[in-house]
Amino acid sequence: MRVGLSALILETNSFSPQKSDLRYFKENGFLLAGDEIVSYHHHVRNEVAGFIDTCATLGVEVYPVCAAWAVPHGPLTRITYRKIKHTILTGFIEELPRLDAFYLALHGSMVVEGLDDPEGDLMAAVRRVIGTKPLVVSLDFHGNITKAMVRHPDIIIGYNSYPHNNMYETGEKSARLLSQYWDQIPQLCRLYVKLPMVTPLERMTIDDNPPMRRLIERCDEIEKETGIVSANVFGVQPWIDVPELGSSIVLVAHRDHLEKAQAYCAKLAQDFWKARHYLQAVVQYSPEEAVKQALASGIAPVLLNEPADNVGSGATGDSVSLLRVLADVEPSVPTILTVCDPKAVDRCHRSKVGQSVELVVGGQYNPWETPMRISGVLRSLSDGVYRFRGPVQTGVTTSMGRAAVLEFKPGMYLQITELPPYTIDPEHYRCMGLMPERMKLVGIKSQGSYKASYNSIPHMMLFVDSPGLSRSDTTKVPYTKLDTSHLYPFNLKVRFRARPIMFMKNSEVNHE
């Protein structure tokens, strides 16, 4: 067997003014073609690497076409999407007679300028090219699964993890299922339920939230049953402004076991729905209250976490609400914080290390934040390139753009970055000599993914209510395309009974 492979993985935030283009992929993540995809992934643990390695073990040849990934950001420009789509389709078309199956690694919550469902569009285009040959797709747990995304592939896999510490295993599973089922593809069907809920992510992390843990454990059990290929939970990331937004359940099953699969799919959806009030109950503190509680606690470090400015959800990472409070803290405590501000970074890079500088930082992109003045001693400068060493995106090289560290009070450091700082892995601090484990206060911006790395450091965490593009209260998100009248939590009286929609042989069979 010979399998065509492509990846286009970008989580976007519709409300961000920072557009993602080819240059962004190249500078911040990767944009690879052909054999360089294989060589790059020798030292990386993501789904692409898992797929390639497993295919090698199974004796399946991989034909790599295109692979692109970057830290979550604003919408992809139309021209960038067209170019990447064209590369993928052309690559598949040229080798079509010599390819037996196809694998696409995608996110599921990517938005392109003027296109609400690019992943659905890409899957449809690939399907038109490959005809009835098998297509396996893997998606992020936070993917917004649309009907088009369920209609076109034969097998769909999600991470079923949050934090996403099993990216590599998801690629492995994709390869294994493709190999196992590729001669039964015409007999497989997909079952899909879209839930009328758009809830925050803070209480969706799997290990420490019982309703989520039970859902994923149930998926694992269901997947062991005869005739069930995959069972997946998708807790949507709420900051994409598209009409078809909501969490979903997707099952892939053999048609001989359809009745059982439908019952499982409906039950998983119903159980997810029952968890909605639990998911909604996020506790946050004002910056003043969070700092007060952190200073009063005997624990170090305390993670002061601003989820509304979460770069992992495509937010702009330029809130300074916490910095404003910390700038007044007396006496100083060992602290690290990070903020995106290209102009302030440029000013630092035109100064000398050890020099006193006065800067205006923050609020450059975030419509609800205002810049603030801060002065201090410039302690270090960096090109901002580092490698993820934690369990998520392990081995991938990324860049926060040029960066600088300002000591704004004795022992209190502000990292300033050109690109929004991705705080799920403390390497962005460590690469500039800032060690979270030696601090009293550590500023991060992450709903749940930070746990993958930070849980290895004993800590206390407080959610801080700052302004930003990934706020937890979804009723305050300025959607323009989403009809919220029938969605929880916008309408608390909404009723729901799960009725799985079945797709078979690239078509919708019984849409209710």
Ligand SMILES: [Zn+2]
């Ligand atoms: Zn995700």
